[in-house]
Amino acid sequence: MLFIEALNRASTQTNERKLISRAKYRPIISNQDSVDLSSAAHQVKEIHLDSQAKSQLTASASVFANLIEHVLSHIIKSNMHIHSPEELELDTKDWTLFLQVPPTTKEKNEKSVEYVAPETLQRPPAKQLIFHIPVKPSYGIPIDMTLLLSPNSGSPEVPSLFHTFPKESWLPVLRTPYPPEFLEQQVTHHHILLDQDGEPDQLSPLYVHTNQSKIMGENTFPLQFFGLRIWRSKNNTLTPVVLGDKQIGLLFVGHYKPIEGNPISAEERARQAHNLYTKA
Incomplete structure (x- = not known):
């Protein structure tokens, strides 16, 4: 488990009604083969994690990481370990990871029954899971x-x-080396989002920097966690906290500040500076 020593106490459009004459009225014909783009596509934004944009890994972040580790171990019925960049000596290297933030709201499903597979109809609806x-x-x-x-x-x-687990579960005790005065000051309720849209090797930019001796022997990493992304949900904002990779395993990135947009490397900046732009 990951434990860090605790510090001391710690443009507006008008809504005008347009008049349409009956003579010019044309009924809207809907084609059953047409496809509507999901509104969730407009919510997706790209961010990146930069090795330079980080804060110190605190004992509070350690408690949060171990809560996630404890729940994942319960889910797969096997001990899981979440590494920190400091543990793998990644905090001393320069690297960048690119991610897409998933939408925070779920689009209402208005599909007709004829377009839904029978097995989907029989499956119980997904639910949020509460772990005490x-x-x-x-x-x-x-x-x-x-x-x-x-x-x-x-x-x-x-x-x-999310279909098979009970809505509420009571887990075994999570033991920590922190005094009760410190734990009493911590946040006791966290909301995280489980996202499996990442690539199995999403941490590949870190491979050349990773201290491989720290992860040797951990060949029991479950396939279902390849490409795993865990986001912290707070005030309707998602920030990445854990990333899963087929080679590194689970990596805690909760103390790295997400940066919106694409960074420009020195090579790319130099290439653009030497480009000649002409207008016809």
């Missing part, structure tokens, strides 16, 4: 914390656990 976790300090009684897990609204496939 007693967090044990270094001494004293456990402090109850809750992790709310939601599926990705923009993904066409919802993981089966």
Whole structure:
């Protein structure tokens, strides 16, 4: 488990009604073969994580990471480990990761029954999952914390656990080395979103920088977590916290600030500077 030493106490359009004469009225003919683009496509934005845009990995972030690790271990019924960039010595290297933020709202499904597969109709609806976790300090009684897990609204496939797991689960005790005074000051309720739209090797830009000795022997990484992306949902904003990769495993990136847009490398900037633009 990942534990960090705790610090001391710590343009508006008018709504005019247009008059249309009956003579010019034309009925709207809907073609059954037409396709409507999802409104979720307009919500997607690209961000990147930069090795330079990070904050110190704190004990509070460590508790949050271990809550996620505890829940994932319960889901797959096997011990999982979430690495930190500091643990893999990635915090001393220069790297950039590109991600797309999933939509925060789910589009209402108004499809007709004739377009829905029979097996989809029989499957129970996906639900949010609530995990209650007693967090044990270094001494004293456990402090109850809750992790709310939601599926990705923009993904066409919802993981089966959102159909099969009970809505509420009570997990075993999560033991920590922190004093009760510190844990009592922490956030006790977190909401995360599970997204499996990433590539299995989404952390490939980090391979050349990773301390491979830190991840050797961890060949039991489940296939369903290849390309996993876990987002923290707060104030209707999603920020990446954990990324899954077939070679590195699970990596905690919750202390890296997401940057919107595409960064321009020095090579690209030099190439653009030497380009000659002409107008016809």
